[in-house]
Amino acid sequence: MKKILLISAYLISISCYGQEKLECHEKINKQLFTESRDTVMEKFNIEEFNKHQKNGSWTFKKNNEKYFLTKLQDEYWVEISTKHNPFILKCNYYSNGNIKLKGLIFHGNAFTKGVVVDYDKEGNIIKQTDYDAPYKSFPWEKVKLWLENRKVDLLDPFTRVWRENENNRPIWYLSWDTKEQDKYGNKIIQDVELDGEKGKVLKETTHTFEE
Structure with a gap:
């Protein structure tokens, strides 16, 4: 796969459409250029990060997006979340600023969605892992519909997926706040296991959470 060469950018942002596909932007000299979907900037702007970072991190908001940039040992990490999307775009960069990997993760460090791309230090693709492959028969889109039919708020911090x-037995694990309380005032959390091939409910329980 031919590597896409991009110029180091001051800001990056994402807008997600349909099945959480990415449309990434670069802001260069105050002009906004749109790249193809599933593309993220390939080089981290270390100089710009150093101008704004405090204690190794830089957090800011732009429109409905929140950016968290940090340096950990010899890597730079970027997390971009949008107001109405349960997925977070995560990108890791080498110490030279070149992209290391990128992928989508459900909030709360839950499941990884789609294809995660790994790069070497020169920016060449070395591996692509399709995390959706075992769940093609009952993918995230069907799980999303299943949850929405039960009025589950996907953006709620208590919603986990x-x-x-x-052993080639795909299973989805879901939990959410029922908005009900037990007699002690604890939240009642619903837990469900779904078969990853047919979407059949395998197990359904509840537990309580004390705030």
Whole structure:
């Protein structure tokens, strides 16, 4: 796959459409240029980061987007979240500013969605991992609809979605705040396991959470 060469940018942002696909932007000299979907800037602007960082981090908001940039040991990390999207775009960069990996993660460090691309220090793609592959029969889009039919708020911090594929048996694990309380005033959290092939409910329980 031919590597896309991009100029280091001051800001990056995302807007998500349909099935959480990415449309990434670069702001260069106050002009906004749109790149193709599933593309993110390939080089981290270390100089600009150093101008704004405090204690190794830089956080700011732009429109409906929140940016968190930080340096950890010999890497730079970027997280971009949007107001109405449950997924966070995460990008790691090498110490030279070149992209290391990028991917989408459901909020709360839950499941990784789609293809995660890994790069070497020169910016060449070395690996692409499709995390959706085991769940093609019952993908996130169907899980999303299943949750929305039950009036689950996907953006609620208590809404968790993760998945596992052990012994070629894909399972979705879901939990959310029922907005009800037990007699002690604790939140009642609903827990559901869905079969990752047919969407059948395998297990349904509740637990309580004390704030």
